[in-house]
Amino acid sequence: MIASIGLEVHVQLRTNTKMFCGCPNRYGGEPNTHVCPVCLGYPGALPVINAEAVRLTVMTGLLLGCRINLKNKFDRKNYFYPDQAKNYQISQYDQPLCEGGQLEIQLKDRTKIIRITRIHLEEDVAKNTHFGDGSGIDFNRAGTPLMEIVTEPDMDNEDEAFAFLTALKQILAYADISDCNLEQGNIRCDINTSVRPTRESPLGTKVEIKNMNTFRGAHRALAHEIQRQIREVQRGRAIPQETRRWDDDAGVSSSMRTKEYAHDYRYFPEPDLLPVELTQTQVDTWAALLPERPPERRERMVRDYGIPDYDAGVLAADRAIADYFEKAARLSGKGKAVSNWMMSEMMRLLTATGQEIGAVKITPEALAALVALVEAKTINQPAAKEVFAVLFEQGGDPQQIVQDRGLVQVSDTGAIQGLVDQVLRENERSVQDYRSGKEAALQFLVGQVMRISKGKANPQLARELLLKAIGS
Amino acid sequence: MDVNANAPASPEKIDVAYVAHLARISLAPGEQELFQQQLEHILDHVNKLNELDVSGIEPMAHAIPVKNCFREDVERPGLAHEAAMRNAPEERHGQFFVPRILE
Numbered sequence: 001m002i003a004s005i006g007l008e009v010h011v012q013l014r015t016n017t018k019m020f021c022g023c024p025n026r027y028g029g030e031p032n033t034h035v036c037p038v039c040l041g042y043p044g045a046l047p048v049i050n051a052e053a054v055r056l057t058v059m060t061g062l063l064l065g066c067r068i069n070l071k072n073k074f075d076r077k078n079y080f081y082p083d084q085a086k087n088y089q090i091s092q093y094d095q096p097l098c099e100g101g102q103l104e105i106q107l108k109d110r111t112k113i114i115r116i117t118r119i120h121l122e123e124d125v126a127k128n129t130h131f132g133d134g135s136g137i138d139f140n141r142a143g144t145p146l147m148e149i150v151t152e153p154d155m156d157n158e159d160e161a162f163a164f165l166t167a168l169k170q171i172l173a174y175a176d177i178s179d180c181n182l183e184q185g186n187i188r189c190d191i192n193t194s195v196r197p198t199r200e201s202p203l204g205t206k207v208e209i210k211n212m213n214t215f216r217g218a219h220r221a222l223a224h225e226i227q228r229q230i231r232e233v234q235r236g237r238a239i240p241q242e243t244r245r246w247d248d249d250a251g252v253s254s255s256m257r258t259k260e261y262a263h264d265y266r267y268f269p270e271p272d273l274l275p276v277e278l279t280q281t282q283v284d285t286w287a288a289l290l291p292e293r294p295p296e297r298r299e300r301m302v303r304d305y306g307i308p309d310y311d312a313g314v315l316a317a318d319r320a321i322a323d324y325f326e327k328a329a330r331l332s333g334k335g336k337a338v339s340n341w342m343m344s345e346m347m348r349l350l351t352a353t354g355q356e357i358g359a360v361k362i363t364p365e366a367l368a369a370l371v372a373l374v375e376a377k378t379i380n381q382p383a384a385k386e387v388f389a390v391l392f393e394q395g396g397d398p399q400q401i402v403q404d405r406g407l408v409q410v411s412d413t414g415a416i417q418g419l420v421d422q423v424l425r426e427n428e429r430s431v432q433d434y435r436s437g438k439e440a441a442l443q444f445l446v447g448q449v450m451r452i453s454k455g456k457a458n459p460q461l462a463r464e465l466l467l468k469a470i471g472s
Numbered sequence: 473m474d475v476n477a478n479a480p481a482s483p484e485k486i487d488v489a490y491v492a493h494l495a496r497i498s499l500a501p502g503e504q505e506l507f508q509q510q511l512e513h514i515l516d517h518v519n520k521l522n523e524l525d526v527s528g529i530e531p532m533a534h535a536i537p538v539k540n541c542f543r544e545d546v547e548r549p550g551l552a553h554e555a556a557m558r559n560a561p562e563e564r565h566g567q568f569f570v571p572r573i574l575e
Contacts (some may be wrong), residue, residue, distance in 0.1 A: 022546065138568075
């Protein structure tokens with residue numbers, strides 16, 4: 001059996017104000033404090049389109065290689081549910097802003113193209129809170145700009161769906177289209193899944209899973225749903241067209257409604273809004289301001305800095321991290337060395353302290369200077385690690401930290417020779433071990449030199465002098 | 473979004489019971505037949521437009537030839553919380569309190 005998965009991804013746009021009124025588009029805040037007659041659905045209150053929301057949606061379309069429909073319009077989607085007060089949601093039905101397009105996703109050993117069907121703009125709905133004896137409605141989110149990205153059923157399994165969501169999030173974050181904060185519900189998706197015997201058979205009956213707000217949850221829900229459908233089919237049962245709800249804690253899905261109760265939204269053109277007619281010139285102006293996308297940046301960073309493809313992929317995944325890396329790499333001229341620090345100590349400390357790269361105390365200038373100190377053999381690797389930790393915690397100038405802590409590497413042959421002689425005297429046993437063929441004994445002796453030098457000796461030099469003294 | 477769910481029924485015949493269900497209106501006995509007649513009459517009237525030859529006339533999205541009415545993305549004062557809640561049938565924790573919502 002083969003699964004086919006299509007996604008409808010809802011993205012909250014990063015605007016100052018709501019889609020059709022001047023209320024703030026801001027998460028949090030006391031309930032019903034970002035509201036006005038338009039987003040509360042008062043009769044007679046007239047919506048006006050937020051130009052920035054249109055621009056962000058067109059930018060998304062351009063990033064995903066969509067056709068931009070210069071002429072488009074808004075429609076009413078009619079339904080009764082207390083998540084909005086008008087009994088309709090303003091959306092785009094038959095003339096969305098963007099159509100067609102694609103997104104390349106990164107799988108373990110290959111890439112794959114997922115086709116985009118359309119992207120349209122609509123308004124988000126209010127938030128419902130359920131109390132024991134009734135429900136509460138908070139309209140702060142009602143009317144905030146929501147972009148819906150619909151894909152073709154091109155994904156074969158939960159890993160591909162996960163890769164799609166990840167790649168989409170990267171691009172949206174890159175272009176500042178959305179804050180992409182999953183905890184705040186900035187990206188939510190509905191999943192359509194069906195199964196069929198072979199790739200040649202027609203698509204099976206699709207089941208929709210509503211309102212997934214984490215990528216991991218979507219992954220788990222899909223893994224479960226695909227297996228459920230395959231079991232049903234193997235038992236000779238038909239899959240009914242239905243909408244299901246996923247309970248991530250319990251790891252089960254349950255039916256919400258079947259086709260008989262499917263909504264008939266009676267879409268019609270929104271008479272309160274005028275049609276939108278963009279000019280090609282305007283779209284071209286926006287296109288000229290598109291940021292480099294993560295896959296291209298990854299390739300360019302491999303070329304420009306000579307770093308491995310894997311490292312470039314990790315660094316390019318986050319725009320702020322890639323910006324930081326490139327700045328430090330350009331300043332230092334040693335891309336590989338900077339990349340090594342980023343991939344190891346920086347990532348480790350960011351994760352350990354839960355910090356964002358934008359807020360770290362170690363500046364790209366300081367990292368470049370640290371790389372220069374290592375390159376000039378002023379400090380050795382263990383000392384550099386210590387300096388990095390200090391920079392990460394307190395910031396400052398690496399040169400100063402090296403001086404304050406007395407970390408300058410001892411590369412003076414005379415001084416190290418003294419230490420080597422002492423170590424050889426105190427460790428005759430190891431010297432014999434080495435002479436009788438135990439290679440590891442040499443490393444132990446180097447370690448002893450480093451220890452009595454308090455980490456300051458140049459380890460290469462210590463090794464050379466030891467070898468000279470004990471032969472071979 | 474399921475586009476097919478919106479496929480219109482026959483444009484000539486109107487299913488009053490279905491439309492009433494969609495609008496969450498319950499009809500009294502006899503009302504269905506009454507509205508059936510009245511709505512069909514209205515549809516007949518509107519269908520007269522189909523007798524016109526409109527080939528070569530570009531459809532308009534709006535009655536007036538105006539487009540592109542946008543607003544800049546700038547915050548404007550809305551309603552104070554107390555004013556907004558004045559229309560609430562009941563309030564709880566600053567929210568509009570309504571009968572329990574079922575999926």
